[in-house]
Amino acid sequence: MGMVDWIRKKRDGQELTTAEIEQLVAGYTEGRIPDYQVSAWAMAVYFQGMSARETADLTMAIVKSGAQVDLSAIHGKKVDKHSTGGVGDTTTLVLGPLVAACGVPVSKLSGRGLGHTGGTIDKLEAIPGFSTEMGNADFSKRVNEISIALAGQSKDLTPADKQLYALRDVTATVDSIPLIASSIMSKKIASGADSIVLDVKYGQGAFMKNEEDAVQLAQAMVAIGDQVGRETVALISNMNQPLGQAIGNALEVQEAIDTLRGRGPQDLTELCLALGAHMVSLAKDIPATEARQQLQAKLTDGTALEKFRQFVVSQGGDAAVIDDATVLPQAPYRIPVIAEQAGYISSLQAEEVGLCAMQLGAGRETKESVIDLSVGVLLHKKVGDAVEMGEEVATLYANEQSKAEQVRARLLQAISISSEMVEPPALIHSVITKDGIQYLA
Numbered sequence: 285m286g287m288v289d290w291i292r293k294k295r296d297g298q299e300l301t302t303a304e305i306e307q308l309v310a311g312y313t314e315g316r317i318p319d320y321q322v323s324a325w326a327m328a329v330y331f332q333g334m335s336a337r338e339t340a341d342l343t344m345a346i347v348k349s350g351a352q353v354d355l356s357a358i359h360g361k362k363v364d365k366h367s368t369g370g371v372g373d374t375t376t377l378v379l380g381p382l383v384a385a386c387g388v389p390v391s392k393l394s395g396r397g398l399g400h401t402g403g404t405i406d407k408l409e410a411i412p413g414f415s416t417e418m419g420n421a422d423f424s425k426r427v428n429e430i431s432i433a434l435a436g437q438s439k440d441l442t443p444a445d446k447q448l449y450a451l452r453d454v455t456a457t458v459d460s461i462p463l464i465a466s467s468i469m470s471k472k473i474a475s476g477a478d479s480i481v482l483d484v485k486y487g488q489g490a491f492m493k494n495e496e497d498a499v500q501l502a503q504a505m506v507a508i509g510d511q512v513g514r515e516t517v518a519l520i521s522n523m524n525q526p527l528g529q530a531i532g533n534a535l536e537v538q539e540a541i542d543t544l545r546g547r548g549p550q551d552l553t554e555l556c557l558a559l560g561a562h563m564v565s566l567a568k569d570i571p572a573t574e575a576r577q578q579l580q581a582k583l584t585d586g587t588a589l590e591k592f593r594q595f596v597v598s599q600g601g602d603a604a605v606i607d608d609a610t611v612l613p614q615a616p617y618r619i620p621v622i623a624e625q626a627g628y629i630s631s632l633q634a635e636e637v638g639l640c641a642m643q644l645g646a647g648r649e650t651k652e653s654v655i656d657l658s659v660g661v662l663l664h665k666k667v668g669d670a671v672e673m674g675e676e677v678a679t680l681y682a683n684e685q686s687k688a689e690q691v692r693a694r695l696l697q698a699i700s701i702s703s704e705m706v707e708p709p710a711l712i713h714s715v716i717t718k719d720g721i722q723y724l725a
Contacts, residue, residue: 287311287321294328302341309345313444319451326448326457334462339504340511342462346470349444353393355476357424360389363563364477366468368501371489371638372526376404377540378548378556379563381592384431385582386560386575388567391427392434393475401638401646402533402655405436410534410612410657414601430594441474461497465504472514479515479566481559482506486713487524489634495520495713502716510718517562520713521555525632525667528552531641532660532681534612541606544589551666551711553583558712613658615681619688626673627701629665636698637661640691644682659683661695668708671701 290304300308308325311317334342355362363383367373376394384390394404394416401407408414416436418426426433445467452458472480482505485491486498502518509516528549530539542548543556557579564575582588589606596603605611641647645656658681665677678695682688715722 287317287325291321291324291328294325294332297332299335299338300341302337305338305341306345306348309342309349309444313349313447322448322451323455323457326452326455326460326463329462330457330460333460336504336507336511339462339466340508343466343470343473343508344512346442346444346448346466347474350442350474351438351440352474353438353441353476354420355391355424357421358389358391358427360387361478361567362389362391362476363479363481363567364392364472364475365481365483365559365563366472367483368468368485368491370485370523370527371634371641372401372528372531372536372552373485374407374528374530374536374540374543374552375483375556375559377407377537378543378552379560380432380434381544381595382556382579382582382588383560383563383567384595385588385591386564386568386578387431388564389427390432390434391423391476392432393437394434395437396648401531401536401641401660402648402657404434406655406657407533407536408434408599408601410537411596411601411605412611414596414599416599418599426598430591430598432591432595433598434595437471437475442470445470461500461504464501465508469505469508469516473512477514480505480509480517481562481566482516482518483521483555483559484518485521485523487522487634489526489638490523499714499716499721503721506716506718515566516718517566518716519555519558519562520716522709522711522713523634524709526634526637526663527555529663529666530660531638531663532644532646533655533657534614535660535662535681537605537612538609541589541592541609544583544592545586546583549666554711562715615656615658615660615683617680617682617685617688619680619682619685619692620676621678621680621692621695621699623671623673623675623677623699623701624696625701627671627703628706629667629669629671629677629699630702630704630706631700632663632667633698637663637695640680640695640698643691643694644680644687656683665699666708668706
């Protein structure tokens with residue numbers, strides 16, 4: 285049998301065998317199967333779906349298409365975290381040191397961002413001197429010494445995923461749950477994680493626009509983890525408004541430091557404690573409630589902030605940023621965004637707020653775009669908050685005053701104010717494990 289047979293089988297709703305999926309991925313990666321045939325197969329998957337076994341087989345075939353990170357030199361159980369992305373998502377900067385402060389090894393591989401703001405590496409590079417360049421031996425050594433290290437993702441990981449995603453992007457097959465799930469999980473597995481905690485976001489500022497689709501994606505990824513021997517837990521979280529208050533690289537670093545000091549935004553703190561509880565629970569084999577208590581104690585007694593200091597120093601960064609925010613890149617203009625009526629914030633269009641930050645220069649529209657680490661949006665009000673007419677609801681940090689004035693008008697359009705009191709939205713919708721779903725909101 286060959287590619288035409290595999291297309292036909294999937295078109296007709298049949299399952300491909302493990303060997304057929306492996307041959308398909310290897311053939312495409314090696315250039316023996318052309319784009320047009322894989323496009324036809326992807327469209328058949330889009331309409332017919334894949335079984336849990338097929339999706340797991342596809343994931344592992346993608347993993348095997350490239351290098352795999354060997355973390356065996358690191359002591360303890362390695363638990364990785366992945367977020368499906370959003371606006372103001374600063375969780376990794378808080379979670380890494382917080383979980384490491386509990387003695388759990390955090391060996392994190394991250395990338396740069398394409399969108400509203402930079403990725404985790406871009407954000408950390410707002411700290412003068414901070415470097416993510418290191419070899420595998422040095423990476424493992426740092427984790428064993430201080431329980432945390434963060435490096436850039438190797439270009440050798442999951443080459444099949446890069447090829448498949450580029451093809452899906454131009455054939456209207458991106459929005460396929462099995463293909464999304466295998467893409468995400470292949471990178472996590474290739475990165476060497478023993479267990480995985482997922483933050484699957486839904487809403488106006490997320491890739492998955494509603495709870496139902498987010499739950500389906502989370503269930504598919506948890507099933508992959510179960511099939512391939514990586515215990516996986518997923519939290520479904522709301523991204524109809526930005527997470528936290530800061531959208532922008534240096535601004536988000538400062539917000540992460542504030543959060544580790546115990547003074548961060550309530551929603552960012554809550555999500556980090558919830559995700560961290562499951563990471564520590566998986567690593568130490570203890571109940572999540574007990575793990576959360578440990579995390580809370582590390583926030584309260586300053587251990588988490590001290591771990592962040594060790595992390596920064598270990599990777600060449602200037603630890604003065606922890607006590608002096610002016611060490612971070614500073615935008616010369618701070619433009620207030622003023623409420624034009626009194627009432628209650630009824631909505632903050634997350635995607636539009638993120639695009640405002642990108643327009644200021646905080647993100648990349650293309651891979652070639654140069655990020656301005658100093659600019660962004662700082663929100664002073666969130667959904668449900670009362671506001672007076674003339675009150676400052678946000679501040680724009682900008683390097684060009686004229687551009688900031690354009691963004692100010694755009695941001696005002698993204699903020700809705702109601703005369704009626706509004707309840708803040710629930711942050712975490714549910715937790716999904718191999719045993720089922722637990723609804724929290």
